[in-house]
Amino acid sequence: MTILDLDPDELLTTTRTVRKRLDLDRDVPMELIRECLEVALQAPSGSNRQGWQWVVVTDAEQRAKVGEIYRQETEKYLASQASAAKLFADDPARSQVQRRVGTSVEVLGENMGRVPVLLIPCIKAGKDLPAGNQAGLWGSLLPAVWSYALAARARGLGTAWTTLHLNREAEVAEILDIPAGFHQGALLPTAYYTGDTFKPAPRADLDEVLHVDRW
Structure with missing residues:
Protein backbone atom coordinates (compact mmCIF):
# COMPACT_ATOMS: atom_id res chain seq x y z
CA MET A 1 0.00 0.00 0.00
CA THR A 2 1.38 3.39 -1.03
CA ILE A 3 -0.12 6.44 0.64
CA LEU A 4 0.52 9.82 -0.97
CA ASP A 5 2.25 12.45 1.15
CA LEU A 6 -0.79 14.65 1.71
CA ASP A 7 -1.54 16.48 4.93
CA PRO A 8 -5.21 16.40 6.03
CA ASP A 9 -6.08 19.82 4.60
CA GLU A 10 -4.47 18.99 1.26
CA LEU A 11 -6.32 15.67 1.09
CA LEU A 12 -9.64 17.35 1.84
CA THR A 13 -9.16 20.22 -0.61
CA THR A 14 -7.74 18.24 -3.53
CA THR A 15 -10.10 15.26 -3.60
CA ARG A 16 -11.78 16.38 -6.79
CA THR A 17 -14.43 14.94 -9.08
CA VAL A 18 -12.43 13.14 -11.77
CA ARG A 19 -14.18 12.60 -15.10
CA LYS A 20 -11.87 13.29 -18.05
CA ARG A 21 -8.71 12.10 -16.33
CA LEU A 22 -9.77 8.61 -15.29
CA ASP A 23 -7.35 6.04 -16.74
CA LEU A 24 -9.65 3.64 -18.56
CA ASP A 25 -6.87 1.24 -19.55
CA ARG A 26 -5.16 0.52 -16.24
CA ASP A 27 -6.58 -2.18 -13.98
CA VAL A 28 -7.20 -1.34 -10.33
CA PRO A 29 -6.31 -4.15 -7.88
CA MET A 30 -9.25 -5.34 -5.80
CA GLU A 31 -7.01 -5.23 -2.76
CA LEU A 32 -6.69 -1.47 -3.20
CA ILE A 33 -10.48 -1.09 -3.34
CA ARG A 34 -10.76 -3.22 -0.21
CA GLU A 35 -8.32 -0.91 1.59
CA CYS A 36 -10.46 2.10 0.68
CA LEU A 37 -13.60 0.34 1.89
CA GLU A 38 -11.95 -0.64 5.17
CA VAL A 39 -11.40 3.08 5.74
CA ALA A 40 -14.99 3.81 4.72
CA LEU A 41 -16.34 1.38 7.29
CA GLN A 42 -14.93 3.57 10.06
CA ALA A 43 -17.44 6.33 9.21
CA PRO A 44 -20.32 7.02 11.61
CA SER A 45 -23.82 5.63 11.14
CA GLY A 46 -27.05 6.26 13.02
CA SER A 47 -27.22 4.18 16.22
CA ASN A 48 -24.16 2.36 14.89
CA ARG A 49 -26.43 0.26 12.68
CA GLN A 50 -23.86 0.01 9.86
CA GLY A 51 -26.67 -0.78 7.45
CA TRP A 52 -24.52 -0.17 4.41
CA GLN A 53 -23.63 -2.63 1.67
CA TRP A 54 -21.07 -2.03 -1.09
CA VAL A 55 -21.36 -3.35 -4.63
CA VAL A 56 -18.04 -3.32 -6.48
CA VAL A 57 -18.47 -3.90 -10.20
CA THR A 58 -15.40 -5.01 -12.16
CA ASP A 59 -16.86 -7.48 -14.68
CA ALA A 60 -16.70 -5.89 -18.13
CA GLU A 61 -20.19 -6.99 -19.15
CA GLN A 62 -21.76 -5.74 -15.93
CA ARG A 63 -19.91 -2.44 -16.18
CA ALA A 64 -21.11 -2.01 -19.75
CA ALA A 79 -30.40 18.29 -22.64
CA SER A 80 -32.36 19.54 -19.64
CA GLN A 81 -32.40 23.00 -18.08
CA ALA A 82 -30.78 21.49 -14.97
CA SER A 83 -27.59 20.72 -16.87
CA ALA A 84 -24.43 22.05 -15.23
CA ALA A 85 -23.46 23.59 -18.56
CA LYS A 86 -26.53 25.85 -18.52
CA LEU A 87 -26.21 27.16 -14.96
CA PHE A 88 -25.15 30.75 -14.15
CA ALA A 89 -25.55 31.82 -17.78
CA ASP A 90 -25.74 35.48 -16.66
CA ASP A 91 -22.31 35.31 -14.98
CA PRO A 92 -19.63 35.18 -17.72
CA ALA A 93 -16.82 33.95 -15.47
CA ARG A 94 -18.84 31.28 -13.73
CA SER A 95 -20.66 30.29 -16.93
CA GLN A 96 -17.32 29.46 -18.51
CA VAL A 97 -16.52 27.09 -15.65
CA GLN A 98 -19.95 25.50 -15.88
CA ARG A 99 -19.52 24.80 -19.59
CA ARG A 100 -16.29 22.97 -18.82
CA VAL A 101 -18.13 20.94 -16.19
CA GLY A 102 -20.79 20.08 -18.76
CA THR A 103 -18.14 18.86 -21.18
CA SER A 104 -16.56 16.65 -18.53
CA VAL A 105 -19.98 15.26 -17.58
CA GLU A 106 -20.48 14.31 -21.22
CA VAL A 107 -17.10 12.57 -21.38
CA LEU A 108 -17.83 10.51 -18.27
CA GLY A 109 -21.28 9.65 -19.59
CA GLU A 110 -19.73 8.24 -22.74
CA ASN A 111 -17.12 6.25 -20.84
CA MET A 112 -18.71 5.15 -17.55
CA GLY A 113 -18.96 1.56 -18.74
CA ARG A 114 -15.22 1.49 -19.47
CA VAL A 115 -14.06 2.65 -16.03
CA PRO A 116 -12.23 -0.28 -14.35
CA VAL A 117 -14.22 -0.16 -11.09
CA LEU A 118 -17.74 1.04 -10.41
CA LEU A 119 -18.74 1.34 -6.76
CA ILE A 120 -22.40 1.49 -5.76
CA PRO A 121 -23.00 2.07 -2.02
CA CYS A 122 -26.35 0.91 -0.69
CA ILE A 123 -28.28 1.36 2.55
CA LYS A 124 -30.88 -0.92 4.10
CA ALA A 125 -34.15 1.00 4.42
CA GLY A 126 -37.00 -1.35 3.67
CA LYS A 127 -38.92 -1.65 0.42
CA ASP A 128 -40.04 1.99 0.45
CA LEU A 129 -38.01 4.96 1.61
CA PRO A 130 -39.36 6.61 4.77
CA ALA A 131 -41.56 9.66 4.38
CA GLY A 132 -40.39 13.06 5.57
CA ASN A 133 -36.87 13.98 6.57
CA GLN A 134 -34.43 11.33 5.37
CA ALA A 135 -31.30 13.00 6.69
CA GLY A 136 -30.78 10.29 9.28
CA LEU A 137 -30.96 7.56 6.66
CA TRP A 138 -28.57 9.04 4.16
CA GLY A 139 -26.38 10.42 6.94
CA SER A 140 -25.72 6.79 7.81
CA LEU A 141 -24.26 6.10 4.36
CA LEU A 142 -22.91 9.19 2.63
CA PRO A 143 -20.13 10.03 5.13
CA ALA A 144 -18.75 6.55 4.48
CA VAL A 145 -18.94 7.13 0.73
CA TRP A 146 -16.92 10.32 1.10
CA SER A 147 -14.41 8.48 3.28
CA TYR A 148 -14.01 6.00 0.42
CA ALA A 149 -13.32 8.85 -2.01
CA LEU A 150 -10.73 10.34 0.34
CA ALA A 151 -9.05 6.98 0.87
CA ALA A 152 -8.95 6.46 -2.89
CA ARG A 153 -7.36 9.89 -3.42
CA ALA A 154 -4.72 9.09 -0.82
CA ARG A 155 -3.86 5.94 -2.79
CA GLY A 156 -3.51 7.62 -6.15
CA LEU A 157 -7.00 6.86 -7.41
CA GLY A 158 -9.60 9.22 -8.83
CA THR A 159 -13.34 9.06 -8.24
CA ALA A 160 -16.47 10.96 -9.23
CA TRP A 161 -19.60 11.17 -7.10
CA THR A 162 -22.49 10.59 -9.50
CA THR A 163 -26.20 9.92 -9.07
CA LEU A 164 -27.77 10.11 -12.55
CA HIS A 165 -28.28 6.35 -12.67
CA LEU A 166 -30.72 6.63 -9.75
CA ASN A 167 -33.42 7.68 -12.19
CA ARG A 168 -33.37 4.01 -13.14
CA GLU A 169 -32.35 2.53 -9.83
CA ALA A 170 -34.60 -0.53 -10.20
CA GLU A 171 -32.99 -1.49 -13.52
CA VAL A 172 -29.50 -1.21 -12.05
CA ALA A 173 -30.62 -3.24 -9.03
CA GLU A 174 -31.82 -5.98 -11.36
CA ILE A 175 -28.53 -6.04 -13.26
CA LEU A 176 -26.53 -6.32 -10.03
CA ASP A 177 -28.97 -8.53 -8.08
CA ILE A 178 -29.37 -5.89 -5.35
CA PRO A 179 -32.18 -7.21 -3.15
CA ALA A 180 -35.36 -5.33 -2.36
CA GLY A 181 -35.03 -3.18 0.74
CA PHE A 182 -31.59 -1.84 -0.17
CA HIS A 183 -31.39 1.58 -1.82
CA GLN A 184 -28.50 2.92 -3.84
CA GLY A 185 -26.92 6.18 -2.73
CA ALA A 186 -24.46 6.96 -5.50
CA LEU A 187 -22.27 5.56 -8.26
CA LEU A 188 -18.54 6.19 -7.97
CA PRO A 189 -16.35 5.32 -10.95
CA THR A 190 -12.89 4.56 -9.60
CA ALA A 191 -9.63 4.42 -11.54
CA TYR A 192 -6.07 5.61 -11.57
CA TYR A 193 -5.88 9.11 -13.00
CA THR A 194 -3.75 10.67 -15.69
CA GLY A 195 -1.63 13.75 -15.06
CA ASP A 196 0.20 14.67 -11.90
CA THR A 197 -2.11 15.84 -9.14
CA PHE A 198 -5.04 18.12 -8.26
CA LYS A 199 -5.44 21.54 -6.74
CA PRO A 200 -8.23 23.20 -4.72
CA ALA A 201 -11.18 24.40 -6.79
CA PRO A 202 -12.39 28.02 -6.82
CA ARG A 203 -15.27 28.53 -4.43
CA ALA A 204 -17.47 31.41 -3.32
CA ASP A 205 -16.12 33.51 -0.46
CA LEU A 206 -16.96 32.02 2.94
CA ASP A 207 -18.62 35.23 4.11
CA GLU A 208 -21.21 34.88 1.35
CA VAL A 209 -22.55 31.69 2.92
CA LEU A 210 -21.67 32.04 6.61
CA HIS A 211 -24.32 32.95 9.22
CA VAL A 212 -23.34 33.39 12.88
CA ASP A 213 -26.06 33.07 15.54
CA ARG A 214 -28.78 34.13 13.07
CA TRP A 215 -29.33 34.00 9.30
Whole structure:
Protein backbone atom coordinates (compact mmCIF):
# COMPACT_ATOMS: atom_id res chain seq x y z
CA MET A 1 0.00 0.00 0.00
CA THR A 2 1.38 3.39 -1.03
CA ILE A 3 -0.12 6.44 0.64
CA LEU A 4 0.52 9.82 -0.97
CA ASP A 5 2.25 12.45 1.15
CA LEU A 6 -0.79 14.65 1.71
CA ASP A 7 -1.54 16.48 4.93
CA PRO A 8 -5.21 16.40 6.03
CA ASP A 9 -6.08 19.82 4.60
CA GLU A 10 -4.47 18.99 1.26
CA LEU A 11 -6.32 15.67 1.09
CA LEU A 12 -9.64 17.35 1.84
CA THR A 13 -9.16 20.22 -0.61
CA THR A 14 -7.74 18.24 -3.53
CA THR A 15 -10.10 15.26 -3.60
CA ARG A 16 -11.78 16.38 -6.79
CA THR A 17 -14.43 14.94 -9.08
CA VAL A 18 -12.43 13.14 -11.77
CA ARG A 19 -14.18 12.60 -15.10
CA LYS A 20 -11.87 13.29 -18.05
CA ARG A 21 -8.71 12.10 -16.33
CA LEU A 22 -9.77 8.61 -15.29
CA ASP A 23 -7.35 6.04 -16.74
CA LEU A 24 -9.65 3.64 -18.56
CA ASP A 25 -6.87 1.24 -19.55
CA ARG A 26 -5.16 0.52 -16.24
CA ASP A 27 -6.58 -2.18 -13.98
CA VAL A 28 -7.20 -1.34 -10.33
CA PRO A 29 -6.31 -4.15 -7.88
CA MET A 30 -9.25 -5.34 -5.80
CA GLU A 31 -7.01 -5.23 -2.76
CA LEU A 32 -6.69 -1.47 -3.20
CA ILE A 33 -10.48 -1.09 -3.34
CA ARG A 34 -10.76 -3.22 -0.21
CA GLU A 35 -8.32 -0.91 1.59
CA CYS A 36 -10.46 2.10 0.68
CA LEU A 37 -13.60 0.34 1.89
CA GLU A 38 -11.95 -0.64 5.17
CA VAL A 39 -11.40 3.08 5.74
CA ALA A 40 -14.99 3.81 4.72
CA LEU A 41 -16.34 1.38 7.29
CA GLN A 42 -14.93 3.57 10.06
CA ALA A 43 -17.44 6.33 9.21
CA PRO A 44 -20.32 7.02 11.61
CA SER A 45 -23.82 5.63 11.14
CA GLY A 46 -27.05 6.26 13.02
CA SER A 47 -27.22 4.18 16.22
CA ASN A 48 -24.16 2.36 14.89
CA ARG A 49 -26.43 0.26 12.68
CA GLN A 50 -23.86 0.01 9.86
CA GLY A 51 -26.67 -0.78 7.45
CA TRP A 52 -24.52 -0.17 4.41
CA GLN A 53 -23.63 -2.63 1.67
CA TRP A 54 -21.07 -2.03 -1.09
CA VAL A 55 -21.36 -3.35 -4.63
CA VAL A 56 -18.04 -3.32 -6.48
CA VAL A 57 -18.47 -3.90 -10.20
CA THR A 58 -15.40 -5.01 -12.16
CA ASP A 59 -16.86 -7.48 -14.68
CA ALA A 60 -16.70 -5.89 -18.13
CA GLU A 61 -20.19 -6.99 -19.15
CA GLN A 62 -21.76 -5.74 -15.93
CA ARG A 63 -19.91 -2.44 -16.18
CA ALA A 64 -21.11 -2.01 -19.75
CA LYS A 65 -24.74 -2.58 -18.76
CA VAL A 66 -24.61 -0.07 -15.92
CA GLY A 67 -22.60 2.29 -18.11
CA GLU A 68 -25.21 2.25 -20.85
CA ILE A 69 -27.94 3.26 -18.42
CA TYR A 70 -25.70 6.04 -17.13
CA ARG A 71 -24.93 7.19 -20.70
CA GLN A 72 -28.62 7.45 -21.55
CA GLU A 73 -29.39 9.35 -18.36
CA THR A 74 -26.45 11.68 -18.98
CA GLU A 75 -27.83 12.56 -22.40
CA LYS A 76 -31.19 13.45 -20.85
CA TYR A 77 -29.54 15.49 -18.12
CA LEU A 78 -27.35 17.49 -20.51
CA ALA A 79 -30.40 18.29 -22.64
CA SER A 80 -32.36 19.54 -19.64
CA GLN A 81 -32.40 23.00 -18.08
CA ALA A 82 -30.78 21.49 -14.97
CA SER A 83 -27.59 20.72 -16.87
CA ALA A 84 -24.43 22.05 -15.23
CA ALA A 85 -23.46 23.59 -18.56
CA LYS A 86 -26.53 25.85 -18.52
CA LEU A 87 -26.21 27.16 -14.96
CA PHE A 88 -25.15 30.75 -14.15
CA ALA A 89 -25.55 31.82 -17.78
CA ASP A 90 -25.74 35.48 -16.66
CA ASP A 91 -22.31 35.31 -14.98
CA PRO A 92 -19.63 35.18 -17.72
CA ALA A 93 -16.82 33.95 -15.47
CA ARG A 94 -18.84 31.28 -13.73
CA SER A 95 -20.66 30.29 -16.93
CA GLN A 96 -17.32 29.46 -18.51
CA VAL A 97 -16.52 27.09 -15.65
CA GLN A 98 -19.95 25.50 -15.88
CA ARG A 99 -19.52 24.80 -19.59
CA ARG A 100 -16.29 22.97 -18.82
CA VAL A 101 -18.13 20.94 -16.19
CA GLY A 102 -20.79 20.08 -18.76
CA THR A 103 -18.14 18.86 -21.18
CA SER A 104 -16.56 16.65 -18.53
CA VAL A 105 -19.98 15.26 -17.58
CA GLU A 106 -20.48 14.31 -21.22
CA VAL A 107 -17.10 12.57 -21.38
CA LEU A 108 -17.83 10.51 -18.27
CA GLY A 109 -21.28 9.65 -19.59
CA GLU A 110 -19.73 8.24 -22.74
CA ASN A 111 -17.12 6.25 -20.84
CA MET A 112 -18.71 5.15 -17.55
CA GLY A 113 -18.96 1.56 -18.74
CA ARG A 114 -15.22 1.49 -19.47
CA VAL A 115 -14.06 2.65 -16.03
CA PRO A 116 -12.23 -0.28 -14.35
CA VAL A 117 -14.22 -0.16 -11.09
CA LEU A 118 -17.74 1.04 -10.41
CA LEU A 119 -18.74 1.34 -6.76
CA ILE A 120 -22.40 1.49 -5.76
CA PRO A 121 -23.00 2.07 -2.02
CA CYS A 122 -26.35 0.91 -0.69
CA ILE A 123 -28.28 1.36 2.55
CA LYS A 124 -30.88 -0.92 4.10
CA ALA A 125 -34.15 1.00 4.42
CA GLY A 126 -37.00 -1.35 3.67
CA LYS A 127 -38.92 -1.65 0.42
CA ASP A 128 -40.04 1.99 0.45
CA LEU A 129 -38.01 4.96 1.61
CA PRO A 130 -39.36 6.61 4.77
CA ALA A 131 -41.56 9.66 4.38
CA GLY A 132 -40.39 13.06 5.57
CA ASN A 133 -36.87 13.98 6.57
CA GLN A 134 -34.43 11.33 5.37
CA ALA A 135 -31.30 13.00 6.69
CA GLY A 136 -30.78 10.29 9.28
CA LEU A 137 -30.96 7.56 6.66
CA TRP A 138 -28.57 9.04 4.16
CA GLY A 139 -26.38 10.42 6.94
CA SER A 140 -25.72 6.79 7.81
CA LEU A 141 -24.26 6.10 4.36
CA LEU A 142 -22.91 9.19 2.63
CA PRO A 143 -20.13 10.03 5.13
CA ALA A 144 -18.75 6.55 4.48
CA VAL A 145 -18.94 7.13 0.73
CA TRP A 146 -16.92 10.32 1.10
CA SER A 147 -14.41 8.48 3.28
CA TYR A 148 -14.01 6.00 0.42
CA ALA A 149 -13.32 8.85 -2.01
CA LEU A 150 -10.73 10.34 0.34
CA ALA A 151 -9.05 6.98 0.87
CA ALA A 152 -8.95 6.46 -2.89
CA ARG A 153 -7.36 9.89 -3.42
CA ALA A 154 -4.72 9.09 -0.82
CA ARG A 155 -3.86 5.94 -2.79
CA GLY A 156 -3.51 7.62 -6.15
CA LEU A 157 -7.00 6.86 -7.41
CA GLY A 158 -9.60 9.22 -8.83
CA THR A 159 -13.34 9.06 -8.24
CA ALA A 160 -16.47 10.96 -9.23
CA TRP A 161 -19.60 11.17 -7.10
CA THR A 162 -22.49 10.59 -9.50
CA THR A 163 -26.20 9.92 -9.07
CA LEU A 164 -27.77 10.11 -12.55
CA HIS A 165 -28.28 6.35 -12.67
CA LEU A 166 -30.72 6.63 -9.75
CA ASN A 167 -33.42 7.68 -12.19
CA ARG A 168 -33.37 4.01 -13.14
CA GLU A 169 -32.35 2.53 -9.83
CA ALA A 170 -34.60 -0.53 -10.20
CA GLU A 171 -32.99 -1.49 -13.52
CA VAL A 172 -29.50 -1.21 -12.05
CA ALA A 173 -30.62 -3.24 -9.03
CA GLU A 174 -31.82 -5.98 -11.36
CA ILE A 175 -28.53 -6.04 -13.26
CA LEU A 176 -26.53 -6.32 -10.03
CA ASP A 177 -28.97 -8.53 -8.08
CA ILE A 178 -29.37 -5.89 -5.35
CA PRO A 179 -32.18 -7.21 -3.15
CA ALA A 180 -35.36 -5.33 -2.36
CA GLY A 181 -35.03 -3.18 0.74
CA PHE A 182 -31.59 -1.84 -0.17
CA HIS A 183 -31.39 1.58 -1.82
CA GLN A 184 -28.50 2.92 -3.84
CA GLY A 185 -26.92 6.18 -2.73
CA ALA A 186 -24.46 6.96 -5.50
CA LEU A 187 -22.27 5.56 -8.26
CA LEU A 188 -18.54 6.19 -7.97
CA PRO A 189 -16.35 5.32 -10.95
CA THR A 190 -12.89 4.56 -9.60
CA ALA A 191 -9.63 4.42 -11.54
CA TYR A 192 -6.07 5.61 -11.57
CA TYR A 193 -5.88 9.11 -13.00
CA THR A 194 -3.75 10.67 -15.69
CA GLY A 195 -1.63 13.75 -15.06
CA ASP A 196 0.20 14.67 -11.90
CA THR A 197 -2.11 15.84 -9.14
CA PHE A 198 -5.04 18.12 -8.26
CA LYS A 199 -5.44 21.54 -6.74
CA PRO A 200 -8.23 23.20 -4.72
CA ALA A 201 -11.18 24.40 -6.79
CA PRO A 202 -12.39 28.02 -6.82
CA ARG A 203 -15.27 28.53 -4.43
CA ALA A 204 -17.47 31.41 -3.32
CA ASP A 205 -16.12 33.51 -0.46
CA LEU A 206 -16.96 32.02 2.94
CA ASP A 207 -18.62 35.23 4.11
CA GLU A 208 -21.21 34.88 1.35
CA VAL A 209 -22.55 31.69 2.92
CA LEU A 210 -21.67 32.04 6.61
CA HIS A 211 -24.32 32.95 9.22
CA VAL A 212 -23.34 33.39 12.88
CA ASP A 213 -26.06 33.07 15.54
CA ARG A 214 -28.78 34.13 13.07
CA TRP A 215 -29.33 34.00 9.30
